[in-house]
Amino acid sequence: MAPEIELMSQELRAALDEESAMRAPTAVRARLWTRVEATLALPPMADSTGRAAVPSLKPSFLRAHLPSRIVSLIVGSAVGVAGHVAYQRLTAPTPISAPVQISSSAPAPLIVATPIVPTSIIPTSIIPAVPEMQQVVSKHRKQKVNASDGRSEPGRGASPASLGGGGGRVPLSGDTGRVSLSDSAAERNVLEAVRSALARGNADAAIAGTERHQREFPAGQLGEERDALWIQALVSAGRFDDARTRAARFHQDHSNSLLAPAVDAAVGSIPVTNSGRSHQ
Amino acid sequence: MSALAPITTVPSLADLYREELDYVWQSIHRLGISSSDAEDLAHDVFVTVGRRLGDFDTGRPVRPWLFGILLRTVSEFRRRPRHAREVFAEAPVANQADPRARPDELAASNQERSRLLEAVALLPPEQRAVFVMHDMNGHAMREVAQTLEIPQNTAFSRLRLARAAITAKLRSTLHTQEAIRGA
Numbered sequence: 001m002a003p004e005i006e007l008m009s010q011e012l013r014a015a016l017d018e019e020s021a022m023r024a025p026t027a028v029r030a031r032l033w034t035r036v037e038a039t040l041a042l043p044p045m046a047d048s049t050g051r052a053a054v055p056s057l058k059p060s061f062l063r064a065h066l067p068s069r070i071v072s073l074i075v076g077s078a079v080g081v082a083g084h085v086a087y088q089r090l091t092a093p094t095p096i097s098a099p100v101q102i103s104s105s106a107p108a109p110l111i112v113a114t115p116i117v118p119t120s121i122i123p124t125s126i127i128p129a130v131p132e133m134q135q136v137v138s139k140h141r142k143q144k145v146n147a148s149d150g151r152s153e154p155g156r157g158a159s160p161a162s163l164g165g166g167g168g169r170v171p172l173s174g175d176t177g178r179v180s181l182s183d184s185a186a187e188r189n190v191l192e193a194v195r196s197a198l199a200r201g202n203a204d205a206a207i208a209g210t211e212r213h214q215r216e217f218p219a220g221q222l223g224e225e226r227d228a229l230w231i232q233a234l235v236s237a238g239r240f241d242d243a244r245t246r247a248a249r250f251h252q253d254h255s256n257s258l259l260a261p262a263v264d265a266a267v268g269s270i271p272v273t274n275s276g277r278s279h280q
Numbered sequence: 281m282s283a284l285a286p287i288t289t290v291p292s293l294a295d296l297y298r299e300e301l302d303y304v305w306q307s308i309h310r311l312g313i314s315s316s317d318a319e320d321l322a323h324d325v326f327v328t329v330g331r332r333l334g335d336f337d338t339g340r341p342v343r344p345w346l347f348g349i350l351l352r353t354v355s356e357f358r359r360r361p362r363h364a365r366e367v368f369a370e371a372p373v374a375n376q377a378d379p380r381a382r383p384d385e386l387a388a389s390n391q392e393r394s395r396l397l398e399a400v401a402l403l404p405p406e407q408r409a410v411f412v413m414h415d416m417n418g419h420a421m422r423e424v425a426q427t428l429e430i431p432q433n434t435a436f437s438r439l440r441l442a443r444a445a446i447t448a449k450l451r452s453t454l455h456t457q458e459a460i461r462g463a
Binding site for chain 2 (some may be wrong): 008009012015016018020021022023024028029031032033035036039040258278
């Protein structure tokens with residue numbers, strides 16, 4: 001039988017009765033969700049804070065997970081070796097026989113298949129150096145471009161150096177569900193810059209940042225966050241009509257979004273004119 | 281979703297966030313975490329929740345599970361070097377001017393809340409956890425004992441000690457205020 005709880009003192013009862021419910025502020029609510037989503041998009045050990053909880057290393061945990069960790073290590077090593085071999089083959093001065101052609105009538109075909117190495121051992125979650133290829137395409141749009149120009153095929157035949165380049169990246173068709181670690185981090189960095197620009201009151205820089213995010217990550221994971229920040233930036237820049245239009249589209253595209261309160265708060269902050277209507 | 285009742289399916293992180301953020305936020309403050317650290321703590325809690333959703337036992341209510349994660353997160357947070365010395369922000373906050381104007385009728389209530397949280401913050405962590413869970417968050421003692429992984433009798437004992445300590449602190453504060461008024 002459970003022991004009886006000692007009765008509360010009057011003072012304690014009164015203090016508890018007086019304690020009002022505390023709610024998380026609206027601004028925190030939206031910002032926090034963005035942070036949580038961004039952190040969870042990364043692998044557990046690689047989040048920005050390094051503080052996310054890690055399961056405790058109890059013996060039962062080790063028994064359950066150690067074998068899978070060892071298998072992962074072996075598989076990872078094998079993939080690494082395969083990647084290295086592929087890289088060496090890729091960077092060797094091998095003559096390329098099949099020309100890469102870009103049709104003058106096509107809109108902008110960036111990917112032309114010219115298999116150089118077995119594609120199964122090349123990471124397919126990202127294609128690199130899109131700006132480089134866009135330059136090539138725009139410059140030679142009406143010309144035939146040969147692979148002998150020294151440009152490797154994007155995605156399939158890109159070198160690791162170009163993988164590390166700062167250019168924008170888009171997922172390969174069919175691989176849209178897979179996002180690389182560097183993509184997540186790059187997306188987050190762009191939006192962090194937008195956030196700090198907004199905090200500084202630099203609306204133009206914030207808008208430029210959101211436009212950059214849309215350009216570089218058209219299918220990015222943080223599109224919803226970008227759209228919310230975009231609306232805040234437009235309000236901050238005094239472009240109220242644009243902000244309202246984007247807000248309406250935001251609600252259509254992201255119904256039931258956790259960022260909806262932040263968007264509504266931004267639109268609600270648009271000053272009202274004497275006629276009683278929101279400022280145009 | 282009734283947070284105190286068992287649920288039948290594993291909820292999504294977004295649903296949990298939407299419905300339980302206020303509970304987590306309030307519990308963080310009740311456990312004596314300063315407002316400046318509350319957001320980071322809440323972030324860590326929901327990141328952990330997101331990663332452990334698969335471990336959630338759908339036969340049990342969600343809030344005790346959340347509170348368990350919160351307690352471990354707070355404990356780990358306080359072990360970090362810069363928090364090695366526990367500093368509770370609620371006491372100084374009571375003396376700071378709030379930049380936003382608050383209605384007068386809320387002033388007394390806020391003062392009471394501050395005094396209570398100040399007293400709660402002075403409790404030893406194990407008593408504080410029981411008091412916050414049972415008396416402030418309204419969990420049954422069985423859930424408290426399960427969440428804290430302690431015998432129920434131990435939980436009752438800690439609750440008694442916590443109540444006595446908080447009552448003593450509240451009385452002492454009241455006497456001091458009356459003495460100041462009378463002087």
